[in-house]
Amino acid sequence: ETGVTQSPTHLIKTRGQQVTLRCSSQSGHNTVSWYQQALGQGPQFIFQYYREEENGRGNFPPRFSGLQFPNYSSELNVNALELDDSALYLCASSLIKGAGVNTEAFFGQGTRLTVV
Amino acid sequence: QQQVKQSPQSLIVQKGGISIINCAYENTAFDYFPWYQQFPGKGPALLIAIRPDVSEKKEGRFTISFNKSAKQFSLHIMDSQPGDSATYFCAASKSGSGNTGKLIFGQGTTLQVKP
Numbered sequence: 001e002t003g004v005t006q007s008p009t010h011l012i013k014t015r016g017q018q019v020t021l022r023c024s025s026q027s028g029h030n031t032v033s034w035y036q037q038a039l040g041q042g043p044q045f046i047f048q049y050y051r052e053e054e055n056g057r058g059n060f061p062p063r064f065s066g067l068q069f070p071n072y073s074s075e076l077n078v079n080a081l082e083l084d085d086s087a088l089y090l091c092a093s094s095l096i097k098g099a100g101v102n103t104e105a106f107f108g109q110g111t112r113l114t115v116v
Numbered sequence: 117q118q119q120v121k122q123s124p125q126s127l128i129v130q131k132g133g134i135s136i137i138n139c140a141y142e143n144t145a146f147d148y149f150p151w152y153q154q155f156p157g158k159g160p161a162l163l164i165a166i167r168p169d170v171s172e173k174k175e176g177r178f179t180i181s182f183n184k185s186a187k188q189f190s191l192h193i194m195d196s197q198p199g200d201s202a203t204y205f206c207a208a209s210k211s212g213s214g215n216t217g218k219l220i221f222g223q224g225t226t227l228q229v230k231p
Contacts, residue, residue, distance in 0.1 A: 004159075033217035042122075042205050042221030043160065048214050056218050090159050094217045104150065105217040107159035 003027060004093050004108035012114045013081050021076040021111045025093035031055070032074035033105060034066060035090040043090055049074050050096055078113075086115045119143055120208050122222025129229050135193040137225045139206035142187065146208040148215055151180065151191045154203045154224075163191075163204075196229045203227070 003026035013019050025032050031050045035043035045058035049068035063079040072093075078085055089112075092105040122139045129135045139149075147168055152160035166173045166180040166189065173180045179192040193200055203226050207219040 031214050031217055033214070033219075035219075040224075042207075042224050043219070045218055045220065048217050050214055055214050092217050094214065096214050102214055102216040104162050104165060105219070106162060107152075109157075109159045 004091060004106055006089075006091055006108040006111050008111060009109065010112045010114075012116060015081055015083060015115055017081050018077065018079045019081060019113060021078075021089050021091075021113070023074045023076070023091035023093075023108060025072045025074070025091075026106055029093040029095045029103075029106075030072050031094045031096050031102075032068060032072065033092045033094070034074070034076045035092065035107075036060070036085075037088040037090055037110070039087070046076070081115045083115050086113060088112050119220050120206060120222045122206050122225055124225060125223065126226045127228070129196045129227065131196065131198060131229055131231050133196050133229075135196045135200070135227055135229070136190060137204055137206070137227070138188065138190045139208075139222050140186075140188045141208050143208070143210070144187070145210045146220075147211045148209045149180070149182065149189050150207050150216075150219070151178070152205045152207065152221075154205065160205060193227075196227075198229045198231050201227055201229050 005024045033048040034046040037043040047057040088110040092107045094105040095103040150165035154160045177194045182189045206222040209215040
C-alpha cells in the first residue's frame with residue numbers, strides 16, 4: 001500500500017454532467033499529479049499541483065481543472081463530461097524537496113469513471 | 117505524438133524464465149526512467165527507476181538496462197513467477213520541478229507467467 005487514497009472508487013455520470021474526484025497524498029508528500037488511463041492504455045498526465053498551484057499540464061482541455069489544499073490533498077474536476085472521459089483516473093503523490101530534487105511518485109488505486 | 121514506445125504488447129514466459137520488456141524514447145531531455153507494475157483494478161506500483169548516469173540498476177529479481185546512445189531501456193525480470201503476471205509500464209520524464217510525477221508512459225506490456 002502506498003498511502004495514497006482516492007475517492008470514490010467507482011462513479012457513473014451522465015454526459016454533460018460535472019464530476020469531482022478526490023485524492024489524499026502520502027504522508028510527507030507535497031505534490032499531487034493526476035492521470036487519465038483509458039482501458040488498455042498507459043496513463044496520460046493531466047496536470048500536477050504543488051504549493052496549491054498548477055505545476056505543469058498535459059494535453060487536456062480547460063474543462064479539466066484541479067485544486068490542491070493546504071494539507072496537500074487534491075481534487076480533479078471535469079466539466080461537461082463526454083463519453084470519451086470514461087477512464088480510470090489516477091493520482092500520484094511525490095515530494096519536491098527543492099533545487100530540482102524530487103522523490104519517486106506513488107499512485108493511488110484510482111477512480112473508475114463511467115460516462116453514459 | 118508518442119514519445120515512449122514499449123514492446124512487446126504481450127509476453128508469455130514459463131515459470132523460472134527471464135521476462136524482457138523494451139522501451140525506446142525520442143526526447144533526449146528525458147532523464148528519469150521508472151518502471152511500474154499494475155494489477156487489474158489497481159493503480160500502478162513503482163518497481164524500479166534509473167537515471168542516465170548509470171547503465172544498469174538491479175533490485176532483487178528486477179534489473180533495468182539503459183542505453184543512452186540508443187535511447188533505449190529495458191526491464192529484465194529474472195526467475196519469473198506466476199505472481200509477476202501483470203501489466204508493466206515504462207515511463208520517462210524531463211528534469212525539473214516535480215518531474216517524477218510528470219511521467220510519459222509507454223503503452224504497456226501484459227506479462228503472463230505460466231506455472
